[in-house]
Amino acid sequence: MPIGASFDDFLQEEGIKEEVELKAMKEVLSWKMQQAMKEQNLSKSDVAKTMQTSRSVVERVLDPENLSISLKTAVKAANACGLHLHLQVSAS
Structure with a gap:
C-alpha cells in the first residue's frame, strides 16, 4: 500500500471494511x-417492557459483538432508552 x-x-x-464499520x-x-x-x-427488564420484548433481546442489542440485530430492533431499543437512532447514507 x-x-x-x-x-x-x-x-x-x-476485505474487512464492512465488518469493521458494522x-x-x-x-x-x-x-x-x-x-x-x-x-x-x-434496567434491561425496563427496556424490554417498553420494547414489548424479552430481556434476552435487550441483551443482544447491548452486546457489542452481536451484529445480527435488525434495524427495527435497534430503533425500538434506542427509543426505549430515550434515544433517537439516526441512519445516514452517503456516497463512498
Missing part, C-alpha cells in the same frame, strides 16, 4: 444505550 493511502483503502484491500456502529449503539440506561436508572 502506498504511503498516504487511506485507512478505508487498507480495510477495503483486506462493529464500530454496534459498539456505539451499545455504549450509548448503556449510558442512557444508567442516567435514567433503567
Whole structure:
C-alpha cells in the first residue's frame, strides 16, 4: 500500500471494511444505550417492557459483538432508552 493511502483503502484491500464499520456502529449503539440506561436508572427488564420484548433481546442489542440485530430492533431499543437512532447514507 502506498504511503498516504487511506485507512478505508487498507480495510477495503483486506476485505474487512464492512465488518469493521458494522462493529464500530454496534459498539456505539451499545455504549450509548448503556449510558442512557444508567442516567435514567433503567434496567434491561425496563427496556424490554417498553420494547414489548424479552430481556434476552435487550441483551443482544447491548452486546457489542452481536451484529445480527435488525434495524427495527435497534430503533425500538434506542427509543426505549430515550434515544433517537439516526441512519445516514452517503456516497463512498
